[in-house]
Amino acid sequence: MQNNTQIFGLRAVIEAINSDETFEKVFIQKGLKGSLAQELEQQLKKHNINYSYVPVEKLNRLTPKNHQGVVAQISPISYHDIEELTINVMESGETPFFLILDQISDVRNFGAIIRTAECTGVHGIIIQKKGSAPINGDTIKTSAGAVFKIPICRVDHIKDALFHMQASGIKVIAATEKTNDTVYQINFTEPCAIIMGSEGRGINPSVLKLADQKAKLPILGEIESLNVSVACGAFLYEAVRQRS
Structure with missing residues (x-):
């Protein structure tokens, strides 16, 4: 049933x-x-x-x-093949712009990120099969239906996505506080994929060390970090600003 x-x-x-x-x-x-x-x-x-x-x-x-x-x-959606999606984007003539989520586990954060990604022209979202939030009713509602409008790919391991992006000439940028470089020092006009880490742990250390560049958001208050969906929005809109 x-x-x-x-x-x-x-x-x-x-x-x-x-x-x-x-x-x-x-x-x-x-x-x-x-x-x-x-x-x-x-x-x-x-x-x-x-x-x-x-x-x-x-x-x-x-x-x-x-x-x-x-x-x-x-799943209420059909997942895309990462290789086919990458080829299609490149053949379209647009500059590739991808988002990789390293085990985001909260469905509302996931939905909010999907919504922002669709609004900012992200070509596709890549998630890992295990450890990622499911696409369910809460995800769909929080995404305002964007889950049906943006390609989503699932891979066995996030590292697989990184290796594929790098082999395709797409720069991988990790959103992490473990760097001195801010998001405003990164060139997002090139083909790129942004990695966002999970709510508690952040980006897995073994994944982080594979990134081509690392960037952080400046924190001026006493709270040490932002909600992941908010941080993701800041990264994506900086890319939009540079690409506009």
Whole structure:
């Protein structure tokens, strides 16, 4: 059975996998046994779908229906292939402008970032399959529908996106306080991709060291950092200012 972007029940989820539905994540009850449960796990691994084992109480919160120990979140959008998207942008004659999100986990931050990215002409957003906020009703609402208007790509690892961008001649700029350079010292008129880190940790250190340049926003008050969606907006609009 389906409820907006959510389906539940062992057979229903297996059939959705075989029908090539795009999944955000699958939640499976801890200790679930039986042949269908085994088949589900095999299919999830085969199709590289993000899943986790959770207490039955979490499943009960997700749906009051008879979920049979499994609840899946189906994506309301189709994700783009990063290589095809990059080629299409380059062939369009426009200067590539991408946004990479390193495990932004809050759906409202994610939605707000998508909305700002669409408004600032970003050609595509790249996220990681695991650890990223899902695209659900809250994301759609916060994005004001922009989620349907801007290409979004999912990769197995954020590093894959960085390597691809750099191999395509696109400069990777990391938004981080771990630098002396401000956003106003960066040249955004060249082909570029901006990386924004997660709400708590920021950009993963192993990802940060791969960036071509690092930049920060000047903080003049006593609070040490900005909300990630606000910081992202400041970076994107500086790029717009330079490109206008």
